[in-house]
Amino acid sequence: MAxxxxxxxxxxxxxxxxxxxxxxxxxxxxxxxxxxxxWEINKTGEELIRSCDCIPNFLNYHGxxxxxxxxxxxxxxxxxxxxxxxxxxxxxxxxxxxxxxxGYHSDAARTHxxxxxxxxxxxxxxxxxxxxxxxxxxxxxGNHLYDISNAIDAYISQFGYGIVRDLVGxxxxxxxxxxxxxxxxxxxxxxxxxxxxxxLAIEPMINLGRADVKWLSDDWTVVAEDGLPSAHYENxxxxxxxxxxxxxxx
Ligand code: MF3
Ligand code: CO
Numbered sequence: 545m546a547x548x549x550x551x552x553x554x555x556x557x558x559x560x561x562x563x564x565x566x567x568x569x570x571x572x573x574x575x576x577x578x579x580x581x582x583w584e585i586n587k588t589g590e591e592l593i594r595s596c597d598c599i600p601n602f603l604n605y606h607g608x609x610x611x612x613x614x615x616x617x618x619x620x621x622x623x624x625x626x627x628x629x630x631x632x633x634x635x636x637x638x639x640x641x642x643x644x645x646x647g648y649h650s651d652a653a654r655t656h657x658x659x660x661x662x663x664x665x666x667x668x669x670x671x672x673x674x675x676x677x678x679x680x681x682x683x684x685x686g687n688h689l690y691d692i693s694n695a696i697d698a699y700i701s702q703f704g705y706g707i708v709r710d711l712v713g714x715x716x717x718x719x720x721x722x723x724x725x726x727x728x729x730x731x732x733x734x735x736x737x738x739x740x741x742x743x744l745a746i747e748p749m750i751n752l753g754r755a756d757v758k759w760l761s762d763d764w765t766v767v768a769e770d771g772l773p774s775a776h777y778e779n780x781x782x783x784x785x786x787x788x789x790x791x792x793x794x
Pocket of ligand 2 (some may be wrong): 557651653713745747778
């Protein structure tokens with residue numbers, strides 16, 4: 545397993561790629577409201593990415609047909625935007641987007657509320673985000689990769705939510721997906737030692753009900769098998785000598 549360590553010059557490009565993506569997410573958050581189609585969200589996302597001279601890295605990735613994955617309610621990830629999929633009051637919607645800046649990738653996801661959302665589902669979304677922060681606390685030299693996984697699991701376990709096991713976080717750099725894989729659930733081993741210069745996409749996917757997922761017949765959309773809502777929160781981060789740096793926030 546080759547995990548790339550980025551040079552100071554590469555880290556600067558990763559920082560730029562991250563900041564630009566954070567801005568894209570901020571802008572996308574503003575257009576989420578009842579009545580908008582998931583296709584419109586993708587279109588706006590692609591325009592925002594291209595307008596900063598970046599390339600949408602999801603578009604055509606293994607044949608994925610859009611630039612932003614838009615996943616509604618029980619859809620966990622990789623929902624395909626469609627003109628006839630209209631958001632309505634009470635929905636939650638996960639937007640997963642990424643871009644390439646000067647050859648360097650960033651990847652981040654946010655789950656938004658559409659209008660007023662059931663408090664139980666609000667809590668799912670908030671705790672999913674909190675679990676990312678529980679995980680990244682462990683992202684320091686001296687710790688091991690699975691300290692991150694175990695911290696996310698320990699945080700989420702108190703709520704009885706289902707942690708999705710079929711999809712994981714990943715290394716990122718000159719490729720969207722690099723080694724290592726980063727599970728969001730408890731591991732028996734410690735995994736590799738974390739080192740400054742590693743860039744990782746940490747992305748808990750958490751179900752209100754059971755952890756089991758299935759793929760729809762489009763071969764992309766991952767949904768919670770029990771049909772209950774699911775939330776996703778992801779940032780690209782950098783391991784430093786000290787505290788980790790979150791690259792995809794403003
Ligand atoms: N953020 C997603 C992930 O890491 C990337 C989706 S790839 C796409 O799994 F092809 F679905 F766009
Ligand atoms: Co990712």
